[in-house]
Amino acid sequence: MSSVTAGAPAPGRTSQETMAAPARSTPRAGRRRPLTVRRVGVGIGIALLAAFIFGPLLWLMLWAFAGVWHYPSLLPQSWSLSWWRQIFHYPQLVRSVGLSFTFAPIVTLVSAVVCLPAAYALARFPVPGRRTLLVVLFASNAFPKIGLYITIAGLFYALHLMGTFFGVVLIQLLGTVVFMTWIPAASFASIPRVLEDAARDVGAGRLRVFFTVTLPLAAPGIFVAMVLAFLASFDEAQGTFLVGVPNYVTMPVQMYSLVSDYPPQAAAVFAVLLSVPSVALMLLVRKHVLGGALARGFELR
């Protein structure tokens, strides 16, 4: 009995959190006290951080359009689009682009189907052993991937999954399970039950309440989790390399050979291409990620 109450999410805590989250603080310090030294310091700090984050990405962008570029010149000596044309003449590169865009949506959908019902159950029902289940998911994250993949290789050989499409989906899926369960579970848990109860009181059925009240309110968290799953699949190289090569070489796997075997321009062009979907998705979910949808998922309530 006691484990049931302890395992259930505390509604008081979560509703309090949703109230507190949007509360913006009042403008302070910077505007009231014109401390110029501090302001300059903050300005320098911001500039350094921006350079640290964006510098490498911009430098890579320059390489993608560089013809000849020798140290110590700040800009390329000549500009060129030749690698943008050439890269599409390598059939294996073009194929890897297609494969990445095939695997990522499939892995995202499978992950959603496997994890979302569980996320709802963990958030709303007194699941026996709820805590243990959450910790087991967490522990799966702590074992180094390379060690896992070596053993999984043995398992996949036995199951005839090596070099198969399904094998690649499976290995990429494993990297998405934890946050696809945790983040939506936290979103479901943060919805005040009174909202669902109110809908029930005016006569809505269970399914209708779920689809018209619960799901729309939890959507930001689910959306963030799905984007992260898409990116995790899109980004996965180590497991895909082990299971998929030579049949399924995705973009990040290709990137490893590009880095070592091609001039920097080729790798830079490919890197820019590989970043496009990520940046697009980032712009879509930026607001929700900054709003705390991701952070809530990791507090294991």
Place this chain on the structure above:
Amino acid sequence: MKTAIQRGWYFLAASPPVVLVAVFIGFPIAVTVTYTLGHLGGANSAISSIALHQVSSHGHLATFGAYSAVLTSHSFLEDLVATVWVTAASVGLVLLLAWLVALYGRLADTRVARLLTSFAVVPLFIPVVIGSYAILQFWSYGGLVKTLAHAVGLPGFPALGYTLGGVVLAEVWVSLPFAVLMIGSGLRSIPDSAFDAARDAGASVARAAWTVLLPMNLVPTIIATSFTGISILGSFTVPYLVGPTSPNLLGPDAAQTFQSFNEPQQAEVIAMVIFALAIVVAVPYLWATYRSNNDAPSAA
């Protein structure tokens, strides 16, 4: 009072991801443990049939031969030391930067402050392969940092590509977004009044942050610490691309032991060492979440 059947249904609904993890992560980990202890048959027969330099328990319960071979090797010990200090340095830097960004975002609620938080989150959306390669190019010989140093008359400025210092920079770059989100989200849920009271009593911003905000935001900070530490300990792509050949972190060491030396058993011993370190880093996290669950107020 829920009936046993109802509870069974709840458990069933929650089980698919756990079953997936149990079969494809839990079971392989168990198999890995037996393999490192010298059991070469059964689930390990496929991998052991192609492996070099294996240690067999010859039907006994266990042998620590593989462990002692790896743990006494000079290159492993160098990599272990490198892994520990790179992880410690990276986690320290990540926490410092994340706290500064989150604190600024919380206290100065300006457009610049929000922009800074947005900046810090960008690496979350850049594939790690790309980020690592970009950082390598940026900090290497011929990169912007070296070029600028040359332009201002510092030709002796070190190139950080292919060094452990470069690995620290890249790990910080990759890990910063998660820590900023965790710590920032925690700070936003602390009411203004707590901080203002300390300020009104005469505490400086730094002191008020240290004595009021840090204790109140301890759990998110611990979560950020543990997750960052675990991901750096087991990282592969960053040290593989940015790091030196040797000594490097244990992640690429394990991969190389398997792929280049064809010694999966020794590679798995290295993986077990990483796992052991990760468990140590995970303990504060489990303690913190357990404590915060017990502290939760019953009802508002």
